[in-house]
Amino acid sequence: MKKTLSLFSLGLVSVVVLIGITVYSVESYTSQSDFCGLSCHIMDKPYKSWKESPHGEKDVACVECHYAPGEKTTLTAKFRGLGQLFSYLSAGDQEVRKRAHVDDRSCSSGDCHQRPEFIEKKLEYASGVSFTHKIHEEKQVEGQVLHCSTCHQHVAGTKHFEVPKQICHLCHFKNSEVASAGDCVTCHELPQKPLQSQKATAEIKEDEPLITHQSLKDANVPCESCHYELVLGDGEIKDNACQDCHDMPETLKKIGDMQLMHEEHVAKQQANCFNCHETIQHKESPFLDPARKNCEVCHPDHHIYQKMLLVGAERGAVQETPSLMFGSRTNCIGCHLEEKLINGEKVMHGNGQSCVSCHTEKHDQMLDRWDNEVREGLSSVEELKIESLALLKKATGKAPAESLIEANKMYAEANSNLDIVRFGNGVHNKKYSILLISEAGYIFEDLLDLLEEVISN
Ligand code: HEC
Ligand code: HEC
Ligand code: HEC
Ligand code: HEC
Ligand code: HEC
Ligand code: HEC
Ligand code: HEC
Ligand code: HEC
Ligand code: HEC
Numbered sequence: 001m002k003k004t005l006s007l008f009s010l011g012l013v014s015v016v017v018l019i020g021i022t023v024y025s026v027e028s029y030t031s032q033s034d035f036c037g038l039s040c041h042i043m044d045k046p047y048k049s050w051k052e053s054p055h056g057e058k059d060v061a062c063v064e065c066h067y068a069p070g071e072k073t074t075l076t077a078k079f080r081g082l083g084q085l086f087s088y089l090s091a092g093d094q095e096v097r098k099r100a101h102v103d104d105r106s107c108s109s110g111d112c113h114q115r116p117e118f119i120e121k122k123l124e125y126a127s128g129v130s131f132t133h134k135i136h137e138e139k140q141v142e143g144q145v146l147h148c149s150t151c152h153q154h155v156a157g158t159k160h161f162e163v164p165k166q167i168c169h170l171c172h173f174k175n176s177e178v179a180s181a182g183d184c185v186t187c188h189e190l191p192q193k194p195l196q197s198q199k200a201t202a203e204i205k206e207d208e209p210l211i212t213h214q215s216l217k218d219a220n221v222p223c224e225s226c227h228y229e230l231v232l233g234d235g236e237i238k239d240n241a242c243q244d245c246h247d248m249p250e251t252l253k254k255i256g257d258m259q260l261m262h263e264e265h266v267a268k269q270q271a272n273c274f275n276c277h278e279t280i281q282h283k284e285s286p287f288l289d290p291a292r293k294n295c296e297v298c299h300p301d302h303h304i305y306q307k308m309l310l311v312g313a314e315r316g317a318v319q320e321t322p323s324l325m326f327g328s329r330t331n332c333i334g335c336h337l338e339e340k341l342i343n344g345e346k347v348m349h350g351n352g353q354s355c356v357s358c359h360t361e362k363h364d365q366m367l368d369r370w371d372n373e374v375r376e377g378l379s380s381v382e383e384l385k386i387e388s389l390a391l392l393k394k395a396t397g398k399a400p401a402e403s404l405i406e407a408n409k410m411y412a413e414a415n416s417n418l419d420i421v422r423f424g425n426g427v428h429n430k431k432y433s434i435l436l437i438s439e440a441g442y443i444f445e446d447l448l449d450l451l452e453e454v455i456s457n
């Protein structure tokens with residue numbers, strides 16, 4: 001009994017020792033950068049990019065960064081390493097991308113980056129654009145705690161990690177609370193050179209006023225005058241962003257809680273900004289076409305009258321009368337099918353052929369009838385309009401002020417009814433147009449009655 005027990009203990013001890021030796025040698029072997037780089041083909045690229053980075057040159061081992069200090073020998077760390085291995089085995093020859101988790105402590109352990117070294121230093125990030133860590137530590141988006149690898153992340157290509165510009169742009173151009181942070185001069189030092197090309201070669205006299213970026217800024221000239229659409233996109237949440245990683249309805253519902261989203265994913269390092277957000281582009285773009293193609297800048301209410309006719313909303317005594325095609329949701333493009341050249345420009349015109357294609361041959365003539373009816377209607381009130389205007393002039397200075405104010409209001413109202421028909425082209429809603437025209441006629445008549453009465457008194 002005793003003998004068997006001691007034999008058993010001896011066996012147990014040897015097994016433990018053996019495991020110990022194995023774990024130790026596996027531990028030290030797997031901790032070498034060469035293990036990662038050479039024995040695991042998905043690590044080829046990270047190994048190469050590390051080798052060529054300043055950290056590779058100084059031979060900082062993979063585990064120095066990829067396990068937090070003190071975590072290296074723990075079971076969790078090993079399991080995490082195994083996880084990476086399994087995903088390598090199951091992936092076969094495919095390239096798999098597995099995002100790394102780098103703990104902040106890895107960056108500033110031992111002799112590595114101590115805060116005083118870099119925290120307040122003004123770094124040159126891009127030409128004319130500086131960056132200071134300290135300011136960014138203090139100013140964060142709700143719920144976020146930025147980690148070193150929030151910014152210093154692997155993007156693509158040959159760099160092991162870098163700070164992608166998109167991350168600056170997401171915060172600076174999206175953040176509503178620090179909207180001023182989107183100010184151009186928050187980041188940019190203004191170029192110094194005068195903008196007049198003539199001054200590049202000519203001798204510049206002293207006191208000569210020059211156009212420089214500073215002079216433009218002092219005069220509040222918008223930067224957009226010359227740098228238009230430098231910022232594209234608004235960093236909205238991608239469609240199905242969450243479904244890439246989650247499928248539980250309760251989890252997906254939490255999307256509205258921005259603070260929670262940032263706490264769970266940014267602070268806890270579970271996802272990258274661009275797993276959720278679209279990127280915001282910020283770079284120089286062609287300067288003429290984007291401005292030219294943005295019609296709304298210069299034509300803020302383009303074709304509003306046509307829309308008013310198609311909708312046919314209630315106006316004064318005129319009842320709501322939508323166009324005949326409104327119920328079927330026929331839009332502008334449904335009828336404007338004919339290409340014509342006007343003032344040298346291609347424009348798609350409306351014509352009777354479009355009616356025919358949806359309706360019958362006869363509908364072409366219907367269009368002509370509508371056109372004529374509207375035209376006749378307009379000319380029938382023209383005379384009343386001219387009379388009203390003449391009487392208004394005559395009454396000025398004679399009629400009491402209140403009556404004049406009232407009469408002017410009536411004139412404006414009637415005239416705006418006519419404008420809708422004239423500028424909007426009555427064919428877009430013949431019935432409504434006729435109603436607007438006759439209502440204008442009644443108003444002119446009332447106006448004439450009113451003024452004739454006060455003048456004759
Ligand atoms: C908000 C983004 C951001 C965060 C968060 C961030 N960095 Fe940086 N860091 C930068 C930028 C931008 C640079 C400029 C150089 C570059 O392009 O890589 C930089 C540069 C550095 C440098 C080089 C300094 C030098 O003198 O050239 C070090 C070291 C550094 N960061 C360490 C850290 C550490 C450690 C953390 C975490 C505690 C951290 N960073 C967090 C954006 C960030
Ligand atoms: C100086 C610290 C440091 C060292 C040393 C280092 N890495 Fe990294 N590694 C990082 C950081 C930081 C990232 C980016 C993390 C992120 O994107 O969130 C990263 C990313 C990675 C990734 C993920 C790539 C991806 O597609 O997102 C892999 C894999 C990787 N490293 C492997 C290695 C291997 C293998 C070695 C050694 C040969 C190594 N690293 C050495 C800091 C380091
Ligand atoms: C997490 C959001 C966030 C990110 C990411 C971010 N910033 Fe900022 N940054 C801010 C906020 C907030 C301020 C403060 C603005 C203010 O006070 O008006 C700021 C201030 C600045 C300033 C002015 C203060 C200074 O440091 O002199 C500069 C320049 C700047 N950021 C550049 C950058 C650059 C370059 C990047 C990318 C490497 C970047 N920022 C990334 C949020 C961010
Ligand atoms: C978050 C900081 C930040 C803000 C705010 C910012 N920029 Fe930039 N800007 C950058 C960075 C970074 C680049 C890229 C520089 C590079 O690629 O070398 C850039 C590029 C540019 C370029 C093109 C330069 C080139 O070499 O192609 C222009 C012009 C410019 N910005 C003007 C503006 C204007 C105008 C505004 C205000 C609407 C503005 N920027 C706001 C950081 C910023
Ligand atoms: C009158 C037109 C005009 C206005 C207004 C203007 N810029 Fe510029 N900007 C230019 C031109 C032209 C250049 C290119 C100059 C060059 O290449 O030497 C330039 C260059 C720049 C650059 C440098 C890009 C690079 O390639 O390095 C930045 C940054 C910049 N502008 C920012 C601004 C900001 C910020 C404002 C508003 C305060 C502004 N600009 C207003 C015309 C203008
Ligand atoms: C890149 C992958 C990724 C993306 C994209 C992502 N998450 Fe997560 N999320 C995670 C991980 C990993 C956790 C941590 C899970 C844990 O701790 O069990 C997490 C945690 C959470 C949690 C807290 C834990 C829980 O299950 O209640 C919520 C809520 C959540 N995510 C919601 C969202 C929503 C909503 C979106 C889309 C806006 C989203 N996530 C996008 C990876 C992601
Ligand atoms: C899990 C998904 C998720 C991740 C990861 C994430 N965000 Fe967000 N973020 C959101 C949601 C949801 C909102 C609120 C909806 C919106 O504003 O479009 C938001 C809003 C924002 C806003 C607007 C804040 C405001 O006050 O209006 C900024 C800026 C922002 N995020 C920056 C970032 C940055 C920088 C990162 C990476 C460091 C990041 N986000 C990572 C989901 C995410
Ligand atoms: C920079 C300002 C500006 C922009 C941007 C602009 N326009 Fe114009 N547009 C005008 C001005 C001013 C007129 C009036 C010309 C006149 O008085 O005869 C006009 C006239 C027109 C006319 C009347 C016919 C003509 O050629 O005279 C049409 C149609 C028109 N624009 C369409 C467009 C469309 C479509 C876009 C966008 C793709 C656009 N415009 C963008 C300023 C602009
Ligand atoms: C039901 C068919 C139809 C719809 C819907 C329609 N149009 Fe028209 N539109 C026409 C027809 C037909 C003409 C030509 C009338 C004529 O020859 O006098 C016309 C004329 C015009 C004209 C005058 C110049 C021209 O082509 O003769 C403009 C401008 C116009 N439409 C704009 C619009 C806009 C903008 C919309 C949408 C908001 C719209 N239309 C919707 C049929 C339609």
Ligand code: HEC
Nearest residue numbers: 324325326327328330334335352354355358359363366367
């Ligand atoms: C894209 C197909 C389409 C075009 C083009 C079109 N219509 Fe119609 N139209 C319809 C539909 C569908 C209805 C029925 C709408 C409803 O009942 O709400 C309708 C209704 C009508 C009616 C009311 C009587 C009826 O048949 O229901 C008239 C009259 C009419 N359209 C005339 C025209 C004329 C004139 C044109 C050319 C200026 C035209 N339509 C262009 C599809 C079209």
